[in-house]
Amino acid sequence: MKVTKIRNVEFKSPAFLAPMAGVSDRAYRELCRQFGAGYCVSEMVSSKALSFNNKKSEELMEISESERPCGIQIFGGEPECMALAAKSAMKQNPDIIDINMGCPAPKISSAGSGAALMRNPQLCGEIVNAVVKVSNVPVTVKIRKGWDDDSVNSVEVAKICEQAGAAAITVHGRTRMQYYKPSVDYDIIKNVHDSVKIPVIANGDIDSAQKAKEIMDYTGCELVMVGRATLGNPWIFSQINSFLENPEKPLVFPTLEEKLDVMVQHISKMVEYKGEHMALLQARKLVVGYFKGVRGAAALRNEAGKISTLEDLYVLRERALQCSEAY
Template sequence: MGIKGIKIGTVEIKGKAILAPMAGVGDRAFRETCARFGAACTVSEMVSSKALEFDDKKTLELMELGEEARPAAIQIFGSEPDVMALAARKALEFSPDFIDINMGCPAPKITGPGAGSALMKTPQLCGEIVAAVVAAVPVPVTVKIRAGWDEKSVNAVEVASICEQAGAAAVAVHARTRSQMYEPPADWSIIKAVKEAVKIPVIGNGDVTGAQSAARMLEQTGCDAVMVGRAALGNPWIFQQINAYLDERRIVPPPSLSERMQIMVQHVELMCRYKGEYRAMKEARKHVGWYLKGLRGASEFRRCAGFLESLADLDALVKDVIAAQEETPLSEK
């Protein structure tokens, strides 16, 4: 049957499940791992427009894109139209398929200076930023927003409409306000309202935890694609499961224990390739913890994961994990 994709400006997205940008975890290795399992599109960790002004080395590293995870966007954040335009131009050096503007991050260190979801409080400025970035680059420009700043100012429809008028090629809507952060159930009716208000593609975000919830969001809101964030952590095969369900209503079971451990090791090996083993293993500890979720003895193994320093350490942990799942209960010995 085939899943009908979407078009963002001139960019073809062949699928409906997109990997959300996630600061601190959505690095190149994770994006490529998710793309391997069918993520239709990936977005970089958010990049500070101010840091790009000064060619910060760590910031430049965040924008490295591999061919294995395309189409791919670089996401930038900031609150000054001219600085955001400059950042978008610099991002072009890494050949993104499109530029994404962050208007949804709820972290105080981002909203404090007026960026991220704080921009929802100034809809006109949102439009000015989009217009400046659109004028600065030849690739499509997208925007990620929230429902609003708080429950008294749910203005996603207004902001999305202003961004569309300013030239945005698509909008992703996280259906929670900034004050709600990530906790209460997402209000998908906000996604539906945005979809009904604009003509550009709308990507729904919030509470997509598996194949069936992805299908429900598409059906209930009419959105063009779904964005998967935290549900993909330690679970990159979620994209394969969503694609199979949307395509054929087929339920794909999770991988076996040995497959799961193999995927985890391959993911960490990619991290080591891009960042060097010393640094990568420190960053991999949280990913390993997510892969171990739900297994017998998971809490103790996660504690052990917190001390990983090498791929050899990871191999030893994997052997212990597999042995623990295969143990015969004491009553049967």
């Protein structure tokens, strides 16, 4: 498989794990790298929280060697504050600093961060420039199609970010107002790819190996970023890698027992890093992904919302095995 690069950072796979709040923590990044993700990015970290030496935010930036190459994503709406956040992030020796300009969450955008930055292209450039000046690793940007249908400006923002020093740009092909529906506009991703000289990473609705190749061929992007489709399905990375290498080779899908074993591995690693109480609270919304396609999934999801110990997880695993067979 062709080795791709963002500046001096090499990737053995073109399939990246998207940063997802409450999901892409250290345990999940390690898991996805194990299954072939070429690159991972941390959950987004608040630049303002870092300016107050917030311990939780600092913990979000911890990177293990098994995750590399791995980036740290920061968000905020003030160039100086973002530069300070980048300096703080550099203490963890990330391979890349990523700037979030695409988060649609109201609590983020209402504060002038995330996708709200798309409404001020000049400020986007100023933030990138400020972060680039203090970073000794490549700086990338994640953007959306625009704020709404009346302000589709991703090409403009991409050009400004490139000029300000961005090393690559990830484009999610929806506006902020569309959140995660309707279908992704891959034409806009293609337009961004064709308008800049730096790598462009296609993002949005990539839920299979076939879809990944289709989008790469259509947009011209050599890199893709996968988010929600990885939930309970880290195998998607190995499937994408296999399909890109040989489309004629049958894809390998996990058995139910394999899926549940990985579920336990995933949550056990969370417990190791966060402690049982916090890890299991967060795990309630994560384990449901492993039940997709399982008979009795509705009842299993309901039980998943009540787990509070690893022992509960083991019991849930056994119940799932008794309930059904995958596919």
